[in-house]
Amino acid sequence: MYGYRCKKCGKLHHPARLVCDKCEGREFTEEILDGEGTLLTYTRVHNLPAGIDKPVLDFGIVQMREGVCVSGQLDIDGEIYTGMKVRATEGVVRVMNGVEHTGFIFVKA
Template identity: 45%
Template sequence: MFEETEGAVYGYRCTACNELHYPKHQVCRACAGREFEEFPLEGEATLVTWTKLYNLPEGYMKPYLYFGIVAYGNGIRAAGQLEVSSPRLGMKVATTTGLVKEGGKDDVIGLIYR
C-alpha cells in the first residue's frame, strides 16, 4: 500500500516573528502578524497519541483506519492517518502524503505517517 508521496502539506511561518503554525491561521498567535510563508511538513516526527477508528464516516468503504497526532522537532503538532504495524507512544514516524479520502467529489491528499 506504500504510495509515492504526492503533493505536500504546509506549515506557516510568520514573516514578522518566525512563529510556526499548522494549520493556517489568519493572525499570528505570537505577534498578531498577518503575513506567512509556507514550509512543507516533512521528515521525522514523534507519535504523541493514536487510535484505530472503526465505523468510518460516509464515503469510506474500509473497516477501520489508524490515526495519530505527531510532534515535530520545530514544535509543530499535526494529525494524520497512520500506517505503521504496531503503533506505540513516542515512536518515530516519517512524514508522507497521499490519498486520504476518495470517492467524494474530489480526491483529497493529506498527511500519512509511516
C-alpha cells in the same frame, strides 16, 4: 509539507493561519518541513464514515521535528505507540462521490 513562520515573532504554524496566535502578525514565510516527527497520541476508529474503504483506521497527532503538530492517518503495521518516530507521506485518505481527497499519512520512520 509546509510550515508558516510569522515574520513578526518567528513562531512556526501549521496549517497556515491568517493571524499569528502569539503576536497577531499577519505576514508569514513558507518553510518546507522535513516530514519527520514523533507520535504524540493516536486512536483507532472502527466505525468509519462513507468514503473510507477500510475496516479500521488509525489516526494520530504528530509533533514534527520543527515543533508544530500535524494530524493524519497512520499506516503502520504492528505495534503503534506514543513516542514512536514517524514520517509523513501524502496520499488518498478518502473518496467522496468519486473525488479523491488527499491528506497526510504517517508511516514508521
